Amino acid sequence: MTSVASLDPASQSARATASQTSPQRRYTVAVVGNPNTGKTTLFNALTGLSQHTGNYPGVTVESALGEFTSDGQHFLAIDLPGTYSLAPRAPDEMIAVSVLLGLGENVTAPDVVLCVLDATHLDRNLYLLTQVLEVGRPVVVALTMTDIAGKQGIVLDVPALARQLGVPVIPVHAAKRLGLPELKQAVGRASRIAFVPNQPIRLPAAFVTEVEQLCALFAKHSQHDTPSRFLIERLLIDAGGSVEQLLVQDLGETILPQVTTARARLATGGVSPQQLETDTRYRWISQVIAAPGRQTLVATYTWSDRIDAVVTHKVWGLSIFLLTMAILFQAIFSWSAPLMGGIETIFGALGVWISGFVTEGPLQSLLVDGIVGGVGAVVVFVPQIALLFGLIAVLEDSGYMARAAFLMDRVMASFGLSGRSFIPLLSSFACAVPGIMSTRSIDNRRDRIATILIAPLMSCSARLPVYVLFISAFIPAQTVGGVFGLQGTLLFAMYLLGLVFAPPIAFLLKRTMLKGESVPFLLELPPFQVPAWRVVLFRMYDRSWAFIKRAGTIILATTILIWALSYYPDQPQLAEEFAARRASAAPEALASLDTEEAGARLRGSYLGQAGQAIEPLVQPLGWDWKIGMATLASFPAREVIIAALGTIYNLGNEQDEESVQLRDAMRAERWPDGRVVYTPVVAVSVMVFFALCCQCGATLATIKRETGSWGYAAFTFIYMTSLAYVGALFVYQVGSRLFGT
Amino acid sequence: MKTLADLNPSEAGCIHSISGLDGLSQRLGEIGFTPGQAVQVVRCAPLGDPMQIRIRGFDVALRKNEARRVTLTS
CATH class of the missing domain: 3.40.50.300 (P-loop containing nucleotide triphosphate hydrolases)
Structure with a gap:
């Protein structure tokens, strides 16, 4: 760069x-x-x-x-x-x-x-x-x-x-x-200053001589422009630092021997260039602020120290921490729900309103299902993002965030991250999008990337409807060991799944892809203060807007793409067939004909064809092509699987996870040879796939935005999809042998 | 030699030197861990690590294996 x-x-x-x-x-x-x-x-x-x-x-x-x-x-x-x-x-x-x-x-x-x-x-x-x-x-x-x-x-x-x-x-x-x-x-x-003379600090003569020699050397041998004196000084002092990497990259490895010998010559005096710099600067600083009183350590026991003693206490500190995290999680998980529901209702009504004056056909479908649906899919994240960043701004501005990182560092360090990764990962249980956006507070880039890459493994709120549908429909309501309900235990296990996989993945990433010099964990613990509401409000506004602007376009584009794949190609013979059936049907059967046609249409669409094409791939997971197709349709947003299944089983797209009709339709599904499609083992296989897979366009768009590279987004997508496939394969192959198909 | 990691909570010491030559030693020097400077352990985190260190009137969290790099005058 x-x-x-x-x-x-x-x-x-x-x-x-x-x-x-x-x-x-x-x-x-x-x-x-x-x-x-x-x-x-x-x-x-x-x-x-x-x-x-x-x-x-x-x-x-x-x-x-x-x-x-x-x-x-x-x-x-x-x-x-x-x-x-x-x-x-x-x-x-x-x-x-x-x-x-x-x-x-x-x-x-x-x-x-x-x-x-x-x-x-x-x-x-x-x-x-x-x-x-x-x-x-x-x-x-x-x-x-x-x-x-x-x-x-x-x-x-x-x-x-x-x-x-x-x-x-x-x-x-x-x-x-x-x-x-x-x-x-x-x-x-x-x-408007024309000339900047300032050079208040004089480093020792030996150091200056080495710098000047290096400058002369570069001027003589370099094909390029000579690096500035500032860079040469940094090169000499920061062994293994970014300036060294930059200059080696630009001028070649050949510059290193001279630099190393220069460093060695300086170190023979007993003082490394590093120490030479810090000592010289701090000596100059102590002359500028001749304030002997500043050396005393605990001059006063401030009220900030008093708060600190409580919030970092073994019992009180950990209790306050758990309570704070519970509130944070509750806010993004539950408090944002009414707002999100409201947004969905508004966009639903908008869709109905538009279909009122646009004639039925490709344009109406594009406007209602593609564009309004896509914009809705973007805006629906805003309440969570605004709430989370409001709370994070309060925690950061007050000084508590640093204490939370201080408390959790021991836990996170065991798999190669630092305490700063805790809140982004916790937030990802509600939604990975704000979770990933909140990794900005992690100052170490490699830790930040590792956190971003494992955040989508946390079981977000969009997975819950999928779990609810499959558990309530196919898992018997019996107890395990006479105490725990099987359904509840399985739901809990789904939430644990991401937590089980994330630490070893983070550990591996830090050992392989994100290898490098370990950056020290230096976390300043600033004094507590009352947060400024301006800062809090601005953060809520800024983060929400940044998400809409940057991730929004990508989410909208993927929604429109999936819409097109499920709408096209035109199937005129289907339309004719249903027109003929409508003409002869009783008026009360018209509605069921509509949903039946939508189902037939979807099954014949490009998406349906793709579902049939990948059937050999999903059969080892115990799935039929309809599950495969519904899963494909839900890659931009996993919760879409419920509406997709509704449409596939001719029930229309307005089914939710509590729908009795949908459960009955799924229970009635049979393979051509008469076997039940959805056995409990198949249901768990589907759930495990959804727990581990990155079926979320918004998350991938956010990863791209936050890391500045499509590479990390692609990596996340590939590793999570592979993990999900292997996980589902394992569940079905082992499960069907233990419990029978 | 005694290091910063050997101090108990609320004990103080005086910095002798920072061992090693890498990003950590440089960063410590930059934020003011210089020879002769007084330094105090305020407390350890509830899970034992990291330590809360007070130096030049501000507090910083340091992991124990990083604090071990700060040797103190005995």
Whole structure:
């Protein structure tokens, strides 16, 4: 993605001057800062409703973007992920560095870098700033949490700080909208700076010499443009880091020996380049903030500490955690149900309304079953997404989310993930779509991908109707061991199935496909605070809208595709046959003729033909071609199987999982030789298939969107479908031998 | 040598050095685990791991096998 070609500072400034001549020029500002500095809150306050998720020019991964104006200048702002340093070790961290340096084909370095510093942890925050200053772009500092710092007795001399740092420092309070006009003004002024001289930190002479030698070496031998000094420094310090990978990829392995010997020469002094950097920067920082009081550890026992003592307590902490998770799960599983039901009713009514004035035929069917049905299938997810993200925003903004990860880390670590994966996986029991979207809080990309890939194995709420139909129709209501009902036990087993398979799969993925240097589990536990409702509401709106816009189009497209496959080809002889039967039928038989025709039509459609074609494939699972076809029809959305079975068995598509008619029709199904189709073993085989298979277009669309690649979506689809097939095969082959067909 | 992982809850120590040269040692240095810096174990998670560590006025969770990389002056 990034390349060192065009890294040359000269070409960069040439580009900058060229674009400055245009009067309508849009300036860019990159917002950087440590996690938990209030950076995103400030970004929201700066950009308001113009904020959206999109692509910064030249960057393929999506980020939060927004716009604002200052003195008639128009700014595009990018909210870079929170980071502690500019020493990238993961692809996400490399993106921040690429943006700041303007690395890569069409990436322009930002006109201004806005660095957000938390006044209560100024030393750690200044570390990042010292690196940002070396990027060589004009910098403006926004100082947050000054009110809390004041309460903690930290005295800040802002003008003195600005003098020492050599850049403007603007205290802000985003929630109270204080300091924003001043900040915008400072950004505007900084964008007009022609020359950026700042280099406050001097690394030891030995280090500088090595850097200069490497620079000279690259200049002499390289066919390409020479990488910037910033990159050479990172190359020297970050052994095995992202910059090393990038430069090796661009310039070849031959650069490594010289770098390794340079590192070794520096280390002979007893200090590694790594330690040299951190020591030098922190020494400089301690001179800037000569505040001896800051060294004391537990100065005060704050009310945040008191909350912490309760929520991380062995008994109380775990109880509060379980209660919180129960509420979260209840909200997405049950509280969203009425809203989802309402949406389904509205779209159903819309379909009826449209069929009122569009004549029956392909157009009506496309509008009602394809488009209205497809849009409905997208919108129906919105209540769950909005509710989950509202609750997650409350948990994150209050500081509880970090504690939940702290509590669950031990459990998740046993299969190679971290505590941050817990809530996305739990949410996936309601619906994998919001679950996958919530993995954004996992900062380690490999952990995040592993979590995304196993999330669809969690038994979501759309599987429940399938279980209910098959269990109530084919599993006898007897007890196991005199205590547990067989039906209830089987339902529970279906929910457990995903939980049994997910950990070993995550473990395998981390060992194979997602192998790499283990990123440390460093989780900051920020002080508790009352969440800002603006942040919560904005997250609900932003996540819902992002889902509708990005995943929605794909879901709509697959729905229309399946509609077309089940509607076509035209079957004129069928229409004639039914027209003739209608003419001679009694008026009360007309309705049943309609459903019979719909069934015949579906069986003869491309989808029906495909069902018949795959019969040899599904027979080892104990299925006939009608089950195979209903399963095919439900690949875009698994719950569709019930309506599909209704249509196939001539009952119309308005059957639900409680329908007695549908159960009776399925119980009556026979193979040509007279055997019952749906034995209990076949029912379990179908359920196991549905429990393990990724029959959800929305999930695949969301995986593509969140990982930025169709590859992971395809992988999920293939591995889950294979797992489902093998699982169902195992159940039928073993089950039919034990219990008879 | 005594490490951060050997401290009991609410015990404090002073950092001697960070062992190893990789992403972890670098990240620890960056967030302020520097020689001479005071550091305290606030508590361990209910399931025993990770540990809640207080340094430079903020709290961070570290797994025990990561805390073992932080050696303390005796």
